[in-house]
Amino acid sequence: MVGGNTGGGTATRQTLTVIGHRGARGHAPENTLLSLDRAIHLGADWVEFDVQLHPAGALVLLHDLTLERTTDGCGALVDCDFDTLRRLDAGVGQKIPTLEEALELIEMQVGVNVEIKSAGGTGEAVAGVLRRYVAAGWPPDKLLVSSFHLPELWEFRQAAPEIPIAVLLAGVPLDFAGCATELQAAAVNLSAEFADPRLIADAKAHGRSVYVYTVNDPAEMQRLQVLGVDGVFTDYPDRVPESLRRPRRATP
Numbered sequence: 468m469v470g471g472n473t474g475g476g477t478a479t480r481q482t483l484t485v486i487g488h489r490g491a492r493g494h495a496p497e498n499t500l501l502s503l504d505r506a507i508h509l510g511a512d513w514v515e516f517d518v519q520l521h522p523a524g525a526l527v528l529l530h531d532l533t534l535e536r537t538t539d540g541c542g543a544l545v546d547c548d549f550d551t552l553r554r555l556d557a558g559v560g561q562k563i564p565t566l567e568e569a570l571e572l573i574e575m576q577v578g579v580n581v582e583i584k585s586a587g588g589t590g591e592a593v594a595g596v597l598r599r600y601v602a603a604g605w606p607p608d609k610l611l612v613s614s615f616h617l618p619e620l621w622e623f624r625q626a627a628p629e630i631p632i633a634v635l636l637a638g639v640p641l642d643f644a645g646c647a648t649e650l651q652a653a654a655v656n657l658s659a660e661f662a663d664p665r666l667i668a669d670a671k672a673h674g675r676s677v678y679v680y681t682v683n684d685p686a687e688m689q690r691l692q693v694l695g696v697d698g699v700f701t702d703y704p705d706r707v708p709e710s711l712r713r714p715r716r717a718t719p
């Protein structure tokens with residue numbers, strides 16, 4: 468999703484890529500197939516979800532290291548056997564999906580941002596799955612793999628150099644977007660709290676797209692668009708003003 472914004476203050480109308488955060492977290496239980504489906508139907512251009520590697524070898528959609536907040540299970544994900552994990556209720560009867568189930572649901576209707584949450588082989592495992600989908604026809608530019616864990620992201624990059632990556636930042640580094648250059652990342656994904664204009668300008672000057680999380684207020688979306696941001700992660704894809712959106716996809 469390499470964005471088209473060249474910076475603030477240009478005469479051309481710039482649009483924001485709308486990225487559904489954990490699907491459409493404001494409308495459905497996060498990181499579930501229902502949430503992904505909602506995001507697509509609410510007009511998201513992309514969906515983001517969090518992925519962890521379970522000890523049994525499967526990649527599953529889960530944000531926290533523990534199960535309490537989002538399911539009726541308890542304890543650490545890594546301590547839960549896979550069959551038990553798959554029987555948990557992740558909200559309104561939804562199950563914790565695997566990466567493959569998420570991709571099968573999305574079926575290339577929108578772009579996919581896989582956020583790697585766990586380390587210790589997750590990058591390589593995600594690369595293995597995504598490369599299979601790319602080999603089957605999924606365009607690499609409709610995939611983006613991100614992580615706060617930059618060494619794990621590097622492992623992913625080594626295993627799947629054809630798939631774009633994004634560095635996730637939750638602060639303003641001393642060298643601004645320098646880590647994105649080092650990792651040859653296509654994008655920098657910034658926390659809204661630290662969407663510093665110098666950081667945004669540095670990323671853009673080096674050809675990186677900039678996406679900001681998590682933005683649910685339309686006025687803040689507008690402010691970020693003026694700063695030259697390319698897209699926002701939002702729990703409410705339906706809240707993005709029409710004036711900031713790309714032209715809608717044609718309905719089948």
Ligand code: G3P
Nearest residue numbers: 515517582613656680700
């Ligand atoms: O990828 C953007 C955003 O999801 C990062 O933060 O904690 O919501 O996964 P978090």
Ligand code: MG
Nearest residue numbers: 515516517582
């Ligand atoms: Mg995330």
